[in-house]
Amino acid sequence: MFETIIRNPLFRGLQIEETEELFAKGLYQIKKFKAKDIVAMQGEPCNHLMIMLEGTVQGQMVDSSGRLIVIEEIPAPFAIATAFIFAEKNELPVSVVALRDCEILFVRREVFTDMLQKNKTVLLNYLTVISNRSKFLSDKIHFLTFRTIKSKIADFLLKRSKQSGSQTIILEETQQELADIFGVARPSLARTFKEMEDEGLIAIERKKMTLLDVDRLKKLAM
Amino acid sequence: MFETIIRNPLFRGLQIEETEELFAKGLYQIKKFKAKDIVAMQGEPCNHLMIMLEGTVQGQMVDSSGRLIVIEEIPAPFAIATAFIFAEKNELPVSVVALRDCEILFVRREVFTDMLQKNKTVLLNYLTVISNRSKFLSDKIHFLTFRTIKSKIADFLLKRSKQSGSQTIILEETQQELADIFGVARPSLARTFKEMEDEGLIAIERKKMTLLDVDRLKKLAM
DNA sequence: CTTAATTTGTAACCCATGTTACAACCGGCG
DNA sequence: CGCCGGTTGTAACATGGGTTACAAATTAAG
Numbered sequence: 001m002f003e004t005i006i007r008n009p010l011f012r013g014l015q016i017e018e019t020e021e022l023f024a025k026g027l028y029q030i031k032k033f034k035a036k037d038i039v040a041m042q043g044e045p046c047n048h049l050m051i052m053l054e055g056t057v058q059g060q061m062v063d064s065s066g067r068l069i070v071i072e073e074i075p076a077p078f079a080i081a082t083a084f085i086f087a088e089k090n091e092l093p094v095s096v097v098a099l100r101d102c103e104i105l106f107v108r109r110e111v112f113t114d115m116l117q118k119n120k121t122v123l124l125n126y127l128t129v130i131s132n133r134s135k136f137l138s139d140k141i142h143f144l145t146f147r148t149i150k151s152k153i154a155d156f157l158l159k160r161s162k163q164s165g166s167q168t169i170i171l172e173e174t175q176q177e178l179a180d181i182f183g184v185a186r187p188s189l190a191r192t193f194k195e196m197e198d199e200g201l202i203a204i205e206r207k208k209m210t211l212l213d214v215d216r217l218k219k220l221a222m
Numbered sequence: 223m224f225e226t227i228i229r230n231p232l233f234r235g236l237q238i239e240e241t242e243e244l245f246a247k248g249l250y251q252i253k254k255f256k257a258k259d260i261v262a263m264q265g266e267p268c269n270h271l272m273i274m275l276e277g278t279v280q281g282q283m284v285d286s287s288g289r290l291i292v293i294e295e296i297p298a299p300f301a302i303a304t305a306f307i308f309a310e311k312n313e314l315p316v317s318v319v320a321l322r323d324c325e326i327l328f329v330r331r332e333v334f335t336d337m338l339q340k341n342k343t344v345l346l347n348y349l350t351v352i353s354n355r356s357k358f359l360s361d362k363i364h365f366l367t368f369r370t371i372k373s374k375i376a377d378f379l380l381k382r383s384k385q386s387g388s389q390t391i392i393l394e395e396t397q398q399e400l401a402d403i404f405g406v407a408r409p410s411l412a413r414t415f416k417e418m419e420d421e422g423l424i425a426i427e428r429k430k431m432t433l434l435d436v437d438r439l440k441k442l443a444m
Numbered sequence: 445c446t447t448a449a450t451t452t453g454t455a456a457c458c459c460a461t462g463t464t465a466c467a468a469c470c471g472g473c474g
Numbered sequence: 475c476g477c478c479g480g481t482t483g484t485a486a487c488a489t490g491g492g493t494t495a496c497a498a499a500t501t502a503a504g
Binding site for chain 2: 131141
């Protein structure tokens with residue numbers, strides 16, 4: 001467990017012994033979840049820091065008509081809800097759903113506050129973490145509100161290609177999963193893929209995509 | 223100046239003398255801006271905390287095609303860019319534009335870091351402020367990505383009506399300003415207002431709006 | 445009071461995306 | 475091998491919202 005915790009950005013730079021001291025017995029709780037379990041519901045007050053020890057969860061926003069957008073995926077060793085525990089209205093803005101079997105460490109707000117006060121490294125880490133978080137959310141706003149499907153795809157493919165260092169990408173996600181990330185309907189996504197193929201931007205072979213015209217893709221992604 | 227600063231949520235609970243100590247001479251800079259001046263550009267690195275002393279600025283996102291969304295308005299005594307100064311990629315996600323003549327206090331990141339370390343009240347205030355900020359951004363994502371124009375209007379009118387404690391609202395914003403907040407085109411907004419009037423939801427008389435069917439409006443706003 | 449500038453109301457038209465539906469395909473399992 | 479559930483490709487159609495344009499109403503300025 002502590003091996004996982006020190007890989008979390010909040011506890012970066014700490015020795016295992018230090019974290020063992022911070023997480024004394026009784027100060028935390030470990031819960032297990034099965035795949036597809038709901039870990040926490042959108043709108044619920046959020047009084048715990050949740051550190052992923054095992055598995056992956058997904059942060060989802062749902063609207064009244066059932067439309068869903070996946071905001072992010074959080075695997076171990078990262079933490080959930082870091083940014084909200086100190087907000088005045090600390091309701092979770094997303095639902096948290098287990099993608100696979102998970103083990104999650106729960107720490108009450110007051111306990112975490114103590115950690116921040118006791119340990120300066122944790123405090124400075126925390127400042128960075130929630131600043132990054134704000135940056136992430138702002139970028140998300142930009143991504144979700146300005147872009148057409150085509151430019152979302154271009155952006156996505158270029159990022160993936162950069163990650164893998166290759167013009168050819170094997171998608172791991174189904175179309176439905178991508179559609180949820182982009183916040184669009186699945187057939188609209190498929191149609192746009194085809195349009196981009198027709199325009200000579202990419203070549204598609206089921207889940208294998210090849211970037212043909214990187215310059216034009218970059219222009220599309222802005 | 224210090225009268226303004228202690229009204230800022232970051233320095234809430236401090237005595238004037240304390241803030242005078244924190245803001246020793248040479249540790250800050252005051253700049254003046256005229257209405258419509260650009261205070262800071264989207265994408266620029268952001269190494270200063272900016273505290274509004276006088277006037278109001280607007281945080282705007284613009285995309286490559288010139289479409290604009292107003293994310294927020296920040297009047298004195300509030301601060302700009304609180305959340306980004308500690309991010310690893312600390313580029314401003316918005317452009318900051320002066321709405322009227324402004325006076326803004328600039329504090330370098332390192333100086334602000336010192337304040338956080340010296341003064342625990344400021345530190346705890348800061349945690350609350352940036353947590354609130356994350357909440358605000360999450361809500362913004364929800365508002366901008368899920369809602370139709372109609373439900374955005376319903377949400378907006380209900381909030382205003384709650385604020386004023388009356389079914390009748392006098393809008394201060396022009397349609398164009400509202401359209402920028404909602405991230406939609408002005409004629410689309412006007413059209414939707416009319417549709418809602420035709421449906422008996424509201425009565426419109428130029429800038430005076432009366433809520434006629436609050437229940438149905440609530441349902442629309444979710 | 446007159447004129448110019450801004451804001452509002454509206455219409456016609458276009459385009460991107462959503463919806464629904466269904467066939468083709470693929471991968472795993474009995 | 476043949477069936478079945480999930481995934482992909484695609485088409486027809488509906489719709490919300492953007493764009494452009496312009497006239498009417500209102501406000502600001504001289």
